[in-house]
Amino acid sequence: MIKEYIKDIKKNKVKYLIVLPVLIYLFVFNYRSMYGIVVAFQDYRPRRGIAGSEWVGFENFIRFFKDPYFYRVFRNTLSISFTTLIFAFPAPIILALMLNEVKDGIFKRCVQTITYLPHFIALVIICGMVMQFTMTNGLITNILVFFGMERQNMLLNKDFFYPIYIISGIWASIGWDSIIYLAALSSVDQEQYEAARVDGASRLKQIWHITLPGILPVVSMKLILRMGHIVSVGREKILLLYNANTQEIAEVISTYNYRKGLLDADFSYSTAVGLFDTLINLLFLLLSNKLAKKMGQSGLF
Amino acid sequence: MNIKRKKRRKKSIEDWILDIIIYSILIFLAFVCFYPLWYVVVASFSSSRYIASQGAFLVWPEEFSLKAYEFAFQDADIMRGFKNSILIEILSLPINIVLTMLCGYFLASTGMKLKKPIVAYIMFTMFFSGGLVPAYLNIKSLGLYDTIWALVLPGALSVYNAIICKTAIEGIPESLPESAFIDGASDWQILWKIILPLIKPTAAVLVLYYGVSHWNAWFNASIYLKSTSDLKPAQLVLRYIMIKGGMIEDVTGGVDAEFSLYADTIQYAAIVIITIPILCVYPFLQKHFAKGVMIGAVKG
Numbered sequence: 001m002i003k004e005y006i007k008d009i010k011k012n013k014v015k016y017l018i019v020l021p022v023l024i025y026l027f028v029f030n031y032r033s034m035y036g037i038v039v040a041f042q043d044y045r046p047r048r049g050i051a052g053s054e055w056v057g058f059e060n061f062i063r064f065f066k067d068p069y070f071y072r073v074f075r076n077t078l079s080i081s082f083t084t085l086i087f088a089f090p091a092p093i094i095l096a097l098m099l100n101e102v103k104d105g106i107f108k109r110c111v112q113t114i115t116y117l118p119h120f121i122a123l124v125i126i127c128g129m130v131m132q133f134t135m136t137n138g139l140i141t142n143i144l145v146f147f148g149m150e151r152q153n154m155l156l157n158k159d160f161f162y163p164i165y166i167i168s169g170i171w172a173s174i175g176w177d178s179i180i181y182l183a184a185l186s187s188v189d190q191e192q193y194e195a196a197r198v199d200g201a202s203r204l205k206q207i208w209h210i211t212l213p214g215i216l217p218v219v220s221m222k223l224i225l226r227m228g229h230i231v232s233v234g235r236e237k238i239l240l241l242y243n244a245n246t247q248e249i250a251e252v253i254s255t256y257n258y259r260k261g262l263l264d265a266d267f268s269y270s271t272a273v274g275l276f277d278t279l280i281n282l283l284f285l286l287l288s289n290k291l292a293k294k295m296g297q298s299g300l301f
Numbered sequence: 302m303n304i305k306r307k308k309r310r311k312k313s314i315e316d317w318i319l320d321i322i323i324y325s326i327l328i329f330l331a332f333v334c335f336y337p338l339w340y341v342v343v344a345s346f347s348s349s350r351y352i353a354s355q356g357a358f359l360v361w362p363e364e365f366s367l368k369a370y371e372f373a374f375q376d377a378d379i380m381r382g383f384k385n386s387i388l389i390e391i392l393s394l395p396i397n398i399v400l401t402m403l404c405g406y407f408l409a410s411t412g413m414k415l416k417k418p419i420v421a422y423i424m425f426t427m428f429f430s431g432g433l434v435p436a437y438l439n440i441k442s443l444g445l446y447d448t449i450w451a452l453v454l455p456g457a458l459s460v461y462n463a464i465i466c467k468t469a470i471e472g473i474p475e476s477l478p479e480s481a482f483i484d485g486a487s488d489w490q491i492l493w494k495i496i497l498p499l500i501k502p503t504a505a506v507l508v509l510y511y512g513v514s515h516w517n518a519w520f521n522a523s524i525y526l527k528s529t530s531d532l533k534p535a536q537l538v539l540r541y542i543m544i545k546g547g548m549i550e551d552v553t554g555g556v557d558a559e560f561s562l563y564a565d566t567i568q569y570a571a572i573v574i575i576t577i578p579i580l581c582v583y584p585f586l587q588k589h590f591a592k593g594v595m596i597g598a599v600k601g
Contacts, residue, residue, distance in 0.1 A: 203315060236520050
């Protein structure tokens with residue numbers, strides 16, 4: 001048996017050598033850091049290091065299960081994730097459907113070029129613009145005051161956080177995310193449209209019976225993958241936008257993790273929360289992948 | 302019946318209404334996507350007095366002034382941030398491309414007994430990680446804290462991008478490497494002389510993806526650098542300017558009263574300066590969008 005493996009290594013020497021740097025890199029930066037997870041089971045003190053810190057078993061996990069703030073954070077994570085899903089998921093699909101109804105030409109290309117652009121603008125810049133425009137005297141504030149809103153600094157108002165977060169997210173990604181749907185739409189058989197037109201079907205009927213079914217596979221695939229990340233909300237944008245006033249509804253697992261772990265230096269607790277978060281994420285990912293396979297899609301693995 | 306007759310179906314009222322609705326919404330969307338960016342550019346060329354007093358709808362610079370740019374170009378932090386970001390790009394991109402291609406090549410190769418476990422080893426990192434604190438501890442223990450390498454090395458390999466590379470390599474017709482193999486070429490020669498030249502478009506897409514990602518990054522820099530660090534990349538400098546009200550680095554080391562007066566417009570000028578490289582690269586991105594994103598899309 002061993003002989004076979006030695007033969008294989010000799011025969012594919014180059015290929016194994018080629019992947020070796022990759023494996024070393026992943027070891028140093030990914031696997032080596034996984035060792036740090038052990039900190040979740042300790043009362044980690046930086047001065048004593050991992051080896052010198054006391055083992056406390058599941059104490060840190062019990063701590064956050066007992067922590068009411070943690071539940072609020074978890075609830076916020078799900079809230080933001082679901083609300084984003086409801087509003088931000090359909091947006092690029094609708095854009096793709098509309099663009100598909102426009103014939104190819106300068107107008108179409110212009111709209112595409114312009115709507116793709118926000119995707120490349122740095123998050124720091126987008127949040128900076130959001131802050132400027134929603135200040136007491138900001139551009140967006142002024143527009144809304146014209147429509148009857150009370151003049152205020154919008155980012156300090158809890159009720160505005162979700163809309164600002166989601167709408168700025170849609171602004172940044174609607175164009176780029178529509179590319180995949182457009183690609184799927186362009187592969188729909190044009191003859192079907194011809195046949196429908198001959199049969200006298202109206203535009204709307206054509207969209208309903210031909211276009212929509214055409215992107216259904218891509219949409220369902222993306223939806224299922226998105227569900228796999230339902231318990232995950234990125235920390236960067238929230239960090240850039242939230243403040244003491246909105247923290248109550250804006251703090252999510254990843255930002256809580258960051259604050260507790262790196263700012264408060266509560267390493268063990270934060271690592272425990274992080275581990276829990278990773279496992280829950282993995283669970284949802286596996287479930288959604290199973291669902292994808294059940295529905296006939298290829299899934300991720 | 303004349304099947305090949307050129308179809309000129311009369312547009313019904315419904316068609317016209319649909320068109321009007323669709324075109325209106327698209328124009329509105331394009332405007333909304335474009336205007337905030339335009340506003341930033343226009344405001345950066347306006348006087349800060351006007352911006353502070355009105356904050357209203359801008360179409361063209363009001364009270365044209367280059368003061369903001371004067372300040373921005375003289376600000377040591379902003380210029381240093383720009384230089385640091387360029388340095389990060391120069392250091393990262395070769396590493397990114399090499400690692401990604403090596404990984405993609407292996408993932409696309411066949412006929413190796415150890416392939417399954419190695420692929421599992423690679424793919425596992427996509428779904429599981431130590432988390433924030435362990436990553437931080439890892440970087441510290443490697444002695445990379447507060448060095449440029451802490452901004453270059455973590456995340457240097459995106460397995461997702463490697464999969465895009467794999468898909469591209471798999472798109473090469475089997476016959477090419479095969480006939481080379483029959484002619485006696487080694488795996489190494491096949492990689493260099495046949496495969497790499499054929500996936501140049503994919504390499505271009507990867508450069509653009511990684512390039513943009515590095516240029517826009519700030520979070521790793523915020524945790525792996527000391528707050529007094531000179532290595533802050535552009536976006537982190539921008540963040541400090543925006544959130545902390547930014548203090549210009551004066552020779553005397555004090556708060557610059559003039560700066561606070563111009564703070565708004567200086568921010569806008571800084572944004573424009575730092576975004577220019579992205580805008581320069583954008584036209585090239587355009588060409589590769591459809592192809593590159595499609596390849597990525599195949600894998601969801």
